[in-house]
Amino acid sequence: MSGFELEGHRPTWAEVNLDALAANYRAVRERVGAGVKVMGVVKADAYGHGAVECARRLAAEGAEWFGVASPEEAFTLRRAGVNQNILSFGGFWDGQAGECLRQRVVPVVYRLDMAEALDAAAGEAGVVADIHVKIDTGMGRLGVRYDEAAEFASKLREFKNIRVDGLMTHFAAADEPRRDCFTEEQLRHFREAVAAFRERGHAPTYEHAANSAATFAHPETRGNMVRPGGVLYGLWRDVLPPLADAPEFRPVMSVRTRVTLLKRVHAGETLGYGCTFEAAREMTVATVTIGYADGYARALSNRGRVIVRGRLVPVVGRVSMDLTLLDVTDVPGVETGDVVTVLGEDGGLSVPAEDIARTAGTLSYEITCGVSARVPRSYLAAGS
C-alpha cells in the first residue's frame, strides 16, 4: 500500500504505478524489436491514468512518439514540457492548423480541406508541415477510403508546404481470431494505398497500423511503428485474443477508498436505493465513499467485489452517486478507516479492470477512462 495520504481530503484515490507502465512499455518494445518504434498512446488522459505523467515516464523509457485524440490533448502535453513527437489521431478542427504547426503537433489528415488549411498555415510560416494520412481500410470511421487513396495522394501533391511523414490505418477486429480474414484484408488494402502514395511521389517515413491487439496477434501488421494503448496500462485480458505467448502485462491503476462507517444490519432489512438487497442474516455493512460519479459503475450494484483486509467482499445494494455498501460480515477485525481496494491489486489479491468490465458489460478501457476527475491520482515509482 502506498503512503499516499489525503489528509484534509476525502479518502478516495487512484494509484498509478509508473514502474508498471514502464515495464509494459519495455515488454512491447522487446516483442517488436529494434526496427519498430513504439508510439505511446496517451489519448483520453492516458486512458484515465494521467497523460502528462505517463508521457513523461514513457519518454524517459525512450518513447519518441505519443498518440492523442485531439490537438487540445497535444497542447496539454506541450504545456507540461513534453517535447517528443505528438500525433493527433483526430486531426484538427477549424482554426487549429496554425497552433498545431506552432506546437509541432502532427495531425492525422483525412480530408483535402485539412491539407489545404495546413498548407496555407505552413506557407505563411515559411515551413513545411508534416502530416500522417489515415486510410480507412474497413473501420469505416476516420480516414480516406482505400479505394480513393490514389486520387487523394495525387491531389495532395498540389500542396507544396506539407509532407506526408506517415501513412496509417486502424484495425476493426484485430482481437477477434474469427475475423482474421477481415484484418488481413485491411492490411492488403493498406499496403495498396501505401504503394499508391509512393507511386505518386510521396515518401512517408512511417507506416503504422497496429493497436495493442494487432501488435501481438498480427505481427505482419507492425510496419515500422506500432500504436499500443491498452497493454501499456496493463489492460489486455479483454483486449488481446487468447495468445500462447502474451507477455504478463502489469496492471497500472489501483483505485482505493476507506471504510467511512460500519453498522449492524438485521436479517430481513434492506439496503440502498430500490431496496434491492435484503439481508439474509445479521450482517456488518461498510459504507465507502465512492460511487458512480467517481467511475464506480452502477452496473456493479449487488455484483461488484472489492478487497478489504486481504479478503474479497461483495458490494451489496445499489451503487449510488457518491456511496457504496459492502458486506464485511466475514472480515475479522474490520474497522472504520480500513483501506478498500475497488480496482487493482492489494497484497496477493486483485480486482482487474477486465473483471469489472465483464461484470458491467463493457471493456476495461471504459473502466479506467471512467475514473472521474473527482478521484485524485497518486503516481508511484521506485525512488519517488
Ligand SMILES: *Cc1c(COP(=O)(O)O)cnc(C)c1O
Ligand atoms: C486508441 C488507438 C490506438 C490504441 O489502441 P489500443 O487498443 O488501446 O492499443 C491506436 N491507434 C488509434 C488510431 C487509436 O485511436
